[in-house]
Amino acid sequence: MNCAETIRQIPLYCYGEVSSEVEERIESHLAECAVCSAELTHHRAFLDLLNKREDVTEASMLASCRSELRTAISSQSVPxxxxxxxxxxxxxxxxxxxxxxxxxxxxxxxxxxxxxxxxxxxxxxxxxxxxxxxxxxxxxxxxxxxxxxxxxxxxxxxxRRHVVTGSLQDPRIQELLVTAVREESNPGVRVESIGMLRNSTDSEEVRNALLDALNHDPNPGVRLKAIEGLKSWAGNVAVRRTLANVLLKDDNPGVRVQAIDLLTTHHDDSIVGVLQDVVQKEDNNYIRTRSIKLLEEMKASVGTY
Amino acid sequence: MQDAAETVSAVLAAPLDEAGLIRAAQKGDQDAFERLVRAYDHSVLRIAMNLLRSPEEARDVYQEAFLKVYRNLHAFRFDCSFHTWLYRIVTNICLDHLRRRKVRKEESTVVDTGEGIVDRVAQLEEGAPHANPERQMWNRELAGRIGGALESLTPRERTVFELRHYEGLRLRAIGEMIGTTEEAAKNCLFRATQKMRASLEAFV
Structure with missing residues (x-):
């Protein structure tokens, strides 16, 4: 390991966040390099300085937070x-x-x-x-x-089964549809329900159900439908976070393609790290090329540290 | 501040029948819910306070987070540990506050008084009767500098830095909490420490 690489790794090394192999390489370099050893000492002094910041939460504040929480919960009136x-x-x-x-x-x-x-x-x-x-x-x-x-x-x-009838604007119908989005046994019901809810995403409960489906539903058809339902919310923080997660973790390339297309309708710094990760790990050429292009457009580095 | 990390680790390792408490709370047992709150609430308040540097907002985060837990505990399926789930809720609420603040360009808690940078949150300690005046002054100055340095970070960098440095959480867990990979959290921490060091170089 050379000096530049060692200095780059020192912050993570001090937090114990490098692999044992990297740790050994850093340590053998440090044993021979006075400049990097001095840098390590300096970095440790910086961390010690940060540790001198004191906890500003006081017992009285915690006690009043607990009391307010108890009041708020008791006013909920349901277990x-x-x-x-x-x-x-x-x-x-x-x-x-x-x-x-x-x-x-x-x-x-x-x-x-x-x-x-x-x-x-x-x-x-x-x-x-x-x-x-x-x-x-x-x-x-x-x-x-x-x-x-x-x-x-x-x-x-x-x-028991009974039929509930109402318009899509009816809150009770919406609530039942949200429940149906989480219906484990039938992906067809989940796809239909998401389709019906796509114009009701102003409701946070509906959005959360769609985000939940996008994150966790085992069926890619349901996940694709959920992305479609969230299209008008591409700028929302929670939606973007979920899309980023999908982009990095979903095993279905079709879902990842939809995720990157929607995620990149808005440019913001928060997606830089995700796009850099995608460039490193993505097998799909379209997604990788699109990520590189976007990073370039955002004048961000294509590689990671 | 090492104590904070130790507290979190101690809580995480405590011989508390957490799963039993969660199941009881899921059935509506209020005492079990309160015990769960008490196991984590100091850490929650500290994270909120350190990230937002505003007692009012920290109180809001505390309340919002535990009410969310209360309302959604029935849906908790033990897919991840409870603390990961709780901290995910807390960090997401804090991130929303930080981002809203950025959009609204709210007044910073760190102000330059002309005689040095002061973090108004650090002034909270002033009322403590046991405090030594010189130590208070040093703490205020340091807290002001650190607060100023933290404000130069993006909300995400700040969150990763606080959770790693002050709460002692592993980057893998932090990545899980903020919905990103360990690698992305690592990059974030690297950028954050670089910026923090650049801001505090004169003090080191």
Whole structure:
């Protein structure tokens, strides 16, 4: 290892962030080179100086943060285990109480009509209710059985299917579609749901679902659909971060091509490191050439340190 | 400041049944959630404070991060460690604050008073009754210089530098947290140390 290379590696060497092979090469060079040894001493003095900065967080600040957090959580009124879908319903109910009285009366009346309708549908037949075929259990499992003086109590978990109808602007429909984007068993449902949500990406929940799909969905078709849905958000920080991650990690070249095309519609410094990495590691010629061209356009170095 | 890195390492290595606490919190156990918060919240507040140099923003980050954890804990699937997940949330919120600040060109916490550069956050220590005046002055001056040097970094460089140097996290973990590779985090750290050294050369 020569002096230039050693000096370049010293900061990472001091943090123990070089491989053992590089470490050995640095150390054997340092043993013979007084200039580089002096540089190492100087760099260590710089790190010691940085270590003299004191922690400015105080116990009182931490205590007040904890207390504020406790208050914020208790005002959420639902336990952490409950899904955000349920919580949205609760929020919806809560926001109803904030409506002006003029609107509350007709909305309340309509809600009562709806409640009556659904109560009739789901009331067991022997009480004179309308039996709904749609409410038949799709799947059930017995959780426990108990004999209490001749009366048997059986706890059954049931999954039922029912059809929810509404417009794409309906928040409840959007929430169900967001849930469907995460539906593990059926990629077709996920692709369709993302397609339907593509005009609702103003909602952070929708964007997060699409980002999640882009990052983690095992099906490349779903990931491509998610990129398509995020097109108008190419300048958003979270979207760019996910696209960069996809560009570096996705094993599907089609997805990576779409990611670089979208990522590079906006030029900013944050993508320089990613593009440099792509140039080093990418097998696909189109993506590599495009990265080099972009780095040149941004007047950034094509190589990395 | 080495203590900070040791604290993080100690927390990470603590014989806390973290998985058990997470599962309990996922079922709605508030005590378990509070224990999880307490295991990490000092580090979270310190990271936010050091990155943003603003007590108000650090408080906001603390609250926003733990509320996010509270709301999304049910979706945590143990794909990564809890601390990586939490720190990812914290660093992302801090990065958003830093970038918004850059766009809005908000007032810096570091000001040149004419008699030297001062970091207004470091002034917070002034009220501490146990402090020695000379030491306070040195700390303020140093914190001001370091704060000024940190402000010359990009939000990403600053985050990588803080997490590596002051929190003692490995670059691989940092890369995972900020959504990049270990190599890219390495490049970032290299650029950050070069800039920091150039700014603080006179003090070394």
């Amino acid at each position: 952490a285990g409950q899904s955000w879908l349920d919580r949205k319903w609760m929020d919806g109910l809560r926001s109803f109480s904030g409506l002006h009285i003029r609107f509350r009366i007709p909305v309340g009346a309509m809600a009562l009509v709806g409640l009556g309708f659904f109560a009739a549908r789901y009331t067991p037949e022997r009480f004179g209710g309308m039996r709904s075929g749609l409410a038949e259990p799709m799947f059930s499992s017995v959780r426990s059985v108990e004999d209490q003086s001749g009366k048997v109590h059986i706890a059954v978990d049931e999954v």
